[in-house]
Amino acid sequence: MSADATLDVVVSGTESDSHTWNLVFLQLLLEDWGHRVENLGPCLTGDELAAACRKSAPDLIVLSSVNGHGESDGLRAVAALRACAELADTPVVIGGKLGTGRQLQGGAGTGGRRGVGGGHVPAAVGGRILGGVPRPSEFREFEQFFQLVSAAKRDRLAGRTLEDLRTTPAS
Amino acid sequence: MTAAARPLLPQAGSFGGFVAEARRAGRLVVQPRMGMSDPHLMREGLLATRRADATTVGTITLDSYTRVGDHREARRALATGVALNGYPIVAHSAAITRAVTDRIAGASFPVQVRHGSAAPQDIFEAVVAAGLSASEGGPISYCLPYSRTPVARSVANWEAACAVLARLGAEGAEPHLETFGGCMMGQLCPPSLLVALSVLEALFFRQHGLRSVSLSYAQQTHPGQDAEAVTALRRLAGELLVGLDWHIVIYTYMGVYPHSAGGARLLLEEAARLAVRTGAARLVVKTEAEAHRIPTIAENVRALETAARAAEQAGPAVGPSRTPGCTRRRSPWCTPSSASTRTSGAPSPGPSRTGCWTSRTACTLTTPGAPAAISTRAAGCTGPRSARCRCAAPQARAAAG
Numbered sequence: 144m145s146a147d148a149t150l151d152v153v154v155s156g157t158e159s160d161s162h163t164w165n166l167v168f169l170q171l172l173l174e175d176w177g178h179r180v181e182n183l184g185p186c187l188t189g190d191e192l193a194a195a196c197r198k199s200a201p202d203l204i205v206l207s208s209v210n211g212h213g214e215s216d217g218l219r220a221v222a223a224l225r226a227c228a229e230l231a232d233t234p235v236v237i238g239g240k241l242g243t244g245r246q247l248q249g250g251a252g253t254g255g256r257r258g259v260g261g262g263h264v265p266a267a268v269g270g271r272i273l274g275g276v277p278r279p280s281e282f283r284e285f286e287q288f289f290q291l292v293s294a295a296k297r298d299r300l301a302g303r304t305l306e307d308l309r310t311t312p313a314s
Numbered sequence: 315m316t317a318a319a320r321p322l323l324p325q326a327g328s329f330g331g332f333v334a335e336a337r338r339a340g341r342l343v344v345q346p347r348m349g350m351s352d353p354h355l356m357r358e359g360l361l362a363t364r365r366a367d368a369t370t371v372g373t374i375t376l377d378s379y380t381r382v383g384d385h386r387e388a389r390r391a392l393a394t395g396v397a398l399n400g401y402p403i404v405a406h407s408a409a410i411t412r413a414v415t416d417r418i419a420g421a422s423f424p425v426q427v428r429h430g431s432a433a434p435q436d437i438f439e440a441v442v443a444a445g446l447s448a449s450e451g452g453p454i455s456y457c458l459p460y461s462r463t464p465v466a467r468s469v470a471n472w473e474a475a476c477a478v479l480a481r482l483g484a485e486g487a488e489p490h491l492e493t494f495g496g497c498m499m500g501q502l503c504p505p506s507l508l509v510a511l512s513v514l515e516a517l518f519f520r521q522h523g524l525r526s527v528s529l530s531y532a533q534q535t536h537p538g539q540d541a542e543a544v545t546a547l548r549r550l551a552g553e554l555l556v557g558l559d560w561h562i563v564i565y566t567y568m569g570v571y572p573h574s575a576g577g578a579r580l581l582l583e584e585a586a587r588l589a590v591r592t593g594a595a596r597l598v599v600k601t602e603a604e605a606h607r608i609p610t611i612a613e614n615v616r617a618l619e620t621a622a623r624a625a626e627q628a629g630p631a632v633g634p635s636r637t638p639g640c641t642r643r644r645s646p647w648c649t650p651s652s653a654s655t656r657t658s659g660a661p662s663p664g665p666s667r668t669g670c671w672t673s674r675t676a677c678t679l680t681t682p683g684a685p686a687a688i689s690t691r692a693a694g695c696t697g698p699r700s701a702r703c704r705c706a707a708p709q710a711r712a713a714a715g
């Protein structure tokens with residue numbers, strides 16, 4: 144594997160969901176993958192989430208919801224994030240058990256715009272919805288998403304270094 | 315229980331009274347975790363619970379929006395027909411909730427509202443307005459696992475909420491509150507902490523006007539340790555809750571649940587045996603769907619009946635003395651001399667249990683639900699028949715539904 148950049152990640156629950164072990168699990172998993180994690184805990188309103196993210200300016204925001212209200216809570220959270228100019232492009236991923244019906248408890252999703260539960264993920268999400276209940280061995284897609292974001296950060300950092308070098312006067 | 319130390323008998327027809335009555339008859343009360351946002355489905359669920367082949371009480375579990383006080387979002391879901399993860403008792407009118415429980419809830423089938431709110435004042439107002447009087451929670455156990463609310467504010471909220479419920483006492487009803495302290499985060503909490511919280515929350519309820527309470531303990535990962543924890547809980551409650559009507563309720567395992575149906579069933583049966591072995595009066599069940607999704611009504615009924623059968627086979631919670639001369643295998647409840655025959659998971663003997671008791675080992679259970687199942691008594695056993703035995707003398711089943 145290429146030496147991808149370490150990411151600053153915010154892990155957060157959603158507004159009505161008080162489940163916490165899922166957040167603990169994600170924090171440990173992502174730290175194990177080598178990233179820095181700020182775990183905001185459960186039950187944040189959209190405004191609280193946006194304020195916290197504005198402060199820490201993460202490379203990636205991971206939302207988790209398992210109580211069955213994830214679809215509506217998740218969309219509200221993303222709307223609040225996207226309302227902040229600083230967070231307009233920050234990648235967001237959500238996963239867990241997103242609905243109370245069976246439709247969201249199947250396999251992991253694949254794309255950012257994938258239809259979920261009969262509805263559609265608005266373009267505003269700009270990230271991923273992993274609607275299944277992946278077990279650790281099934282976290283491949285999640286990991287691939289991290290690698291993409293991580294590689295992009297590496298390229299960005301490398302680009303900046305190159306730019307710095309180029310603009311350094313030769314003496 | 316602590317009959318001698320309790321001047322106040324549990325009020326007949328109340329939640330506590332129903333459970334005490336079942337306990338006297340040697341029957342474990344079983345209860346689902348059940349809540350749907352559609353009032354028709356909710357009513358259907360209560361009816362099915364009542365009709366289950368078990369001694370049951372009903373449950374209305376509330377949804378997450380109501381728990382965090384976001385009633386606007388709950389109303390929006392109702393308006394758009396999106397299913398919630400529970401029954402939004404504040405968003406629904408009192409008239410709707412009364413219609414849901416009408417001719418179902420009552421003295422022979424008490425219904426409890428289970429929520430998970432650190433600010434339950436409006437929930438308790440809705441409970442009372444709907445003519446109900448039993449709920450659950452506590453200032454710590456409904457705060458830390460359920461919200462970001464600071465504990466001090468949760469305590470103030472719970473004082474106010476207890477006052478709403480205690481008001482019913484003045485009107486002749488006997489409100490009931492159950493601690494959730496025996497569960498907390500669902501998993502990885504030390505039993506000693508759970509026991510302490512359950513007792514403290516029961517004391518809090520008493521301090522704020524409740525006279526009928528139950529103390530919870532959630533099954534953990536070691537049956538022996540669990541039995542000891544419940545024994546400690548019972549002893550502390552006996553010492554500290556003198557004058558109250560109280561009982562112990564066991565929760566079937568509250569952490570990550572087995573994915574297989576068989577594993578789920580085994581864990582539930584284990585919980586039922588724990589309840590019987592420790593003399594608990596009530597058991598809240600979990601279903602085979604637990605690890606995957608919110609259970610259907612049928613899955614809930616199956617879990618209730620599975621638990622009831624497992625409890626029956628484990629023998630009644632309170633048994634008569636061993637008949638002199640009886641040589642049958644001792645149940646874990648037996649106290650007498652030969653401590654070596656006790657299983658390692660058995661609780662320490664209570665002071666009043668001088669006898670031993672043959673219970674189910676003496677007779678075979680036939681079809682569950684059959685009104686007068688006849689079976690042969692094990693040869694040579696002269697022990698008294700248990701209240702649960704359906705052998706020989708036909709016994710009327712509990713008229714639950």
Ligand code: B12
Nearest residue numbers: 160161163164165207210211238239243500570571604607
């Ligand atoms: C423990 C537990 C609780 C505890 C939580 C304590 C706490 N504060 O953490 C208590 C008892 C308080 C509780 C309460 C409730 N619970 Co609960 N709970 C559970 C239980 C038993 C285990 C959850 C757990 O700890 N899992 C451990 C973690 C590590 O796993 P996980 O959460 O499943 O997350 C995994 C995946 O989902 C995935 N994942 C999660 N997030 C993300 C994000 C991304 C990006 C990715 C890629 C993957 C991913 O990765 C994790 C590891 O594999 C589950 C059932 C089960 N699984 O056995 C029910 C369960 C989650 N609860 C449920 C519900 C509904 C509730 C309640 C609303 C009560 C109710 N109506 O029944 C309340 C919630 C109140 C609220 N405001 O939200 C339902 C959800 C149903 C649904 N989605 O359709 C479940 C499934 C039970 C059921 N079958 O009904 N609960």
